[in-house]
Amino acid sequence: MNAVMRFLWRQYAPATAVFFLYALLMTLLHSLFPAGLADTTLGSYYYMFPIVPALFLLVFNFGVHSTFLDIALSMGCTRRTFLWGHQLMLLLLTLGLTALTALFLFVPGLLGLPEADFMTPRGLPYLLPFTLAAAEAASAGGALRRTRPGLSLAFYVLCLLALIFLAVQMQVVDEPWLWGDLAWILTLVSLVLIAVCLGVCACCIRRAVVR
Amino acid sequence: MNAAVLQAAGLNKSYGKNHVLRDLDVTVEPGKIYGLIGRNGAGKTTLLGILTGQNTHESGSVTYGGQPVWENQTVLGELCFSRELSETLVGGRNSLKVAHYLNAASLFLPHWDRDYAQRLLEEFSLDPGKRIYALSKGQRSMVTVLIGLASRAPVTILDEPAAGLDVVMRERFYQLLLEDFGETGRTFLLSTHIIEEAAAVFEDVLFLDRGKIIEQGPAEDLVAQFHTISGRADEVDRVCRGLEVLSTETLGRHKTAAVRCGEEALSPARAADVDIAPMNLQKVFVALCGHEPAR
Numbered sequence: 051m052n053a054v055m056r057f058l059w060r061q062y063a064p065a066t067a068v069f070f071l072y073a074l075l076m077t078l079l080h081s082l083f084p085a086g087l088a089d090t091t092l093g094s095y096y097y098m099f100p101i102v103p104a105l106f107l108l109v110f111n112f113g114v115h116s117t118f119l120d121i122a123l124s125m126g127c128t129r130r131t132f133l134w135g136h137q138l139m140l141l142l143l144t145l146g147l148t149a150l151t152a153l154f155l156f157v158p159g160l161l162g163l164p165e166a167d168f169m170t171p172r173g174l175p176y177l178l179p180f181t182l183a184a185a186e187a188a189s190a191g192g193a194l195r196r197t198r199p200g201l202s203l204a205f206y207v208l209c210l211l212a213l214i215f216l217a218v219q220m221q222v223v224d225e226p227w228l229w230g231d232l233a234w235i236l237t238l239v240s241l242v243l244i245a246v247c248l249g250v251c252a253c254c255i256r257r258a259v260v261r
Numbered sequence: 262m263n264a265a266v267l268q269a270a271g272l273n274k275s276y277g278k279n280h281v282l283r284d285l286d287v288t289v290e291p292g293k294i295y296g297l298i299g300r301n302g303a304g305k306t307t308l309l310g311i312l313t314g315q316n317t318h319e320s321g322s323v324t325y326g327g328q329p330v331w332e333n334q335t336v337l338g339e340l341c342f343s344r345e346l347s348e349t350l351v352g353g354r355n356s357l358k359v360a361h362y363l364n365a366a367s368l369f370l371p372h373w374d375r376d377y378a379q380r381l382l383e384e385f386s387l388d389p390g391k392r393i394y395a396l397s398k399g400q401r402s403m404v405t406v407l408i409g410l411a412s413r414a415p416v417t418i419l420d421e422p423a424a425g426l427d428v429v430m431r432e433r434f435y436q437l438l439l440e441d442f443g444e445t446g447r448t449f450l451l452s453t454h455i456i457e458e459a460a461a462v463f464e465d466v467l468f469l470d471r472g473k474i475i476e477q478g479p480a481e482d483l484v485a486q487f488h489t490i491s492g493r494a495d496e497v498d499r500v501c502r503g504l505e506v507l508s509t510e511t512l513g514r515h516k517t518a519a520v521r522c523g524e525e526a527l528s529p530a531r532a533a534d535v536d537i538a539p540m541n542l543q544k545v546f547v548a549l550c551g552h553e554p555a556r
Contacts, residue, residue, distance in 0.1 A: 053368045060364060116351040121362065123315055124344060125369035126337040195351055260315040261347070 054127060054135030061118060062143060065106055070150060072102065077154040081163035099154070099168040100177055101216050103147035107140070107185035108209050115193035115251065120260050129255045137248065140185050148177045176219045176237060183240040184212035186247035193254035196261075205250070208243060215240060265326030266290055267312060267340070267416055267448070272321035274307055281307050282318070283472035289416065289450055294442055294462055296480070297452040298546055299469035305452040306344065308469065309418050312450075313342035325416070338371040341414035345421060346401045348394050359396070359404055360389035370412045378411035381437075385430075398425035406434055410441055418450045423459065431455070435462050460542040470550040480542060487545045488527060491517040492535035500530040507548040519548040 076096045114136060122132050152174055159165040191205030215236045267289040274282040281304040289295060289312075299305045310316030312323055314330045314337055323330045330336050346362070348355055363382075367373045382389060385403040393401065402425040409419045423431045439462065442449060453459045460480060468476040476483060487507075490497055494516035505521045519540065520527075530537060540548065 057365055057368050113351075117357070120350075121357075121365050122369065124342065125365050126313075126334075126340065127369050128314075128332045128334050128337065130332055131334065257317050259317055260310060260344070 051131055051135050051138070054122060054131055055139060057122060057127075058114070058118065058136060058139045061114075062110060062139065065110055066143070066146070069103060069106055069147065073099070073150055073154045077158060077166060080166060081158040081161075097168050098217075100151055100173070101213060103144070103151065103177075104181040104184040104213055104216055107143060107147070107181065108188040108213070111140075111185050111188035112192040112195075114189055115254060115258075116196055119193075119255065119258055123258065124260045129258055133252055133255045136189070136251075140182065140189070144178060144182045144185065148174065148181065151177060173219060176233065177216070179237050179240040179244065180212055180216040180219060183215070183243040183247070184209050186244045186251070187212055190247035190250040190254075193251050196258070197254065205247065208247070212240060212243060265339075265415075267323075267325045267330075269308075269312060269323045270321055272308070272311060272323070273319045274304070274311060274316070275319060281472055282311070285321070285473055287312075287467060287474050287477065289448060291415070291448050292446045293448055293464045294438070295448070295450040296456075296459055296463035296466045297450060297469060298454075298456055298466060298542075299452070300550055303469045303550075304472060305469055306420055309342055309344075309420055309450070309452060313337070313340045313418060315342060339414060340416045340418070341370060341409060341412035342418040342420070343405045343409035343412065343422075345405055345424065346393050346396075348401070355393040358390055358392055359387055362393075362404060362408065363389060366408050366412065370414065372413035372415075374411050374413045377413070378407060381407045381411060384433075399427060399430065402426050403430070406437075410437060413445065414447070416448045416450070420452050421454065422451060423453060423455050431458060435459070438462060456543040456546055457541060463542075466542065468546060468549060475549060484540065484542055484545055486521050486523065487519065487540040487548065488522070489517055489519050489538050489540055489544075490530055490535050491515065491538070492533075496533060496535055500533045500535055504530075508551065519544070521548075 072095075076092070076099060079092060080096050119132055123129065152171070155166045155169065155171060155174070157166075187205050187208040191202045191209065194202035194205060219233060219236060269285060269287045272282045272285040272287075273280070285308065287308070297305055297309070307316055311318045312330070314323070314332065325336045325339060328336050330340070346355065350357075363378060366378075367375060385400075385407065387400060387403055387407070391400075393404075396404070402422060405419065406422050406426075409417050409422065423434060426434060435458075438449065438451075441447075451459065451463075463480045465478060466476065466480045466483060467474050490500060492515070494511060494514050497516040497518050501518050501520060504526060507519045507521055509519075510517045527537065
């Protein structure tokens with residue numbers, strides 16, 4: 051497990067660093083120029099901040115079950131170890147990226163700078179299932195690409211669905227009178243999506259062949 | 262775990278309707294250099310993949326030291342199957358760097374020899390920062406060889422390691438292989454098409470044909486059983502009566518027959534007016550497997 055985690059971390063580390071820099075830059079810009087950022091392109095990037103971790107995980111997970119699985123198996127890793135190592139890595143990354151989001155949500159306020167307003171703290175717990183769902187759907191799509199390219203496309207659509215959940219969620223939390231129980235419904239759908247995608251990944255990896 | 266016997270029994274593998282391996286049995290004993298020889302599409306890479314748990318099979322078993330290989334981390338750590346790196350990956354060209362593969366090898370292969378890998382990198386003049394798609398076929402073969410040798414795995418399997426290497430590098434590869442074998446005594450299993458060149462390196466050979474291992478044994482012993490008998494057609498036919506004739510070639514009244522027999526069975530032929538010559542490994546392979554490919 052240790053080798054898989056270290057192997058996968060080497061794939062994710064550069065992008066995690068880029069995310070950190072992105073978050074730092076956006077928070078600094080917002081704190082320094084709160085009025086001037088709202089209607090600019092940078093402002094758009096700033097306000098989509100909570101979606102960025104999911105996008106990053108989504109892009110990186112397309113290749114995990116093709117390229118990286120092949121390399122790991124060809125070096126003597128077992129399929130079972132790879133599957134659970136990857137799942138653990140996904141969970142840790144999602145937690146880490148959510149923690150980073152939280153950090154940049156609160157840091158300006160703690161430093162006496164204008165507070166970040168891309169989302170309210172109440173929305174933070176929802177980031178976890180939605181981000182994980184996007185990442186799992188991307189993993190499943192990537193795993194299916196080896197054997198069933200047509201079906202893998204369906205999972206890419208599910209990734210987008212999870213991203214839409216995230217975007218909706220950012221509005222829902224502060225408008226319960228408008229959206230009712232939608233937040234919980236979306237959370238439940240995300241959890242089901244995670245379970246289904248994990249099952250798909252497990253089935254694909256179980257009989258994976260190095261090409 | 263020290264080197265143990267790698268064994269496959271009753272292996273069957275199909276790709277759709279193409280039955281690639283048929284009830285295949287093979288035993289790879291420790292401390293030998295094996296050559297796996299087969300025609301294109303004979304299933305060499307498939308067999309090597311199954312032996313190392315990288316490919317699936319429908320039935321049969323693969324064990325190393327009596328333990329199953331499939332999904333067995335302890336056993337897989339003792340085996341290294343270094344295969345040719347692909348220029349492309351799913352969705353595009355292989356833009357991973359050489360260093361990427363070496364890092365992975367250092368993480369997953371428990372016997373990985375970092376210093377040796379570094380020495381080989383320098384010897385092969387390989388730039389670890391270079392991307393795989395930017396390497397020539399020969400350089401990709403060098404990476405394969407490097408990973409296989411530096412793995413120091415008790416059983417090291419190389420798939421077409423000499424493919425793409427120029428003649429100087431091939432010679433150097435065989436030299437490195439023999440040096441390593443002399444030092445460690447580990448088991449090597451090499452698949453190759455360049456038979457004659459590699460023949461001197463192999464202790465045992467495995468001929469894979471129509472999904473089965475049709476011959477397995479010491480290369481010298483195998484070669485000693487095969488001869489060509491040539492001369493006047495009627496005389497060749499006469500002396501070959503009762504011998505196992507594998508193939509014949511007639512040119513006018515002159516005929517050449519490839520036969521398999523012991524020295525004793527050959528003695529009447531030696532007294533006749535025909536020429537008897539030994540066959541090399543490549544000719545033996547052609548005589549045994551040179552038929553039309555099975556469909």
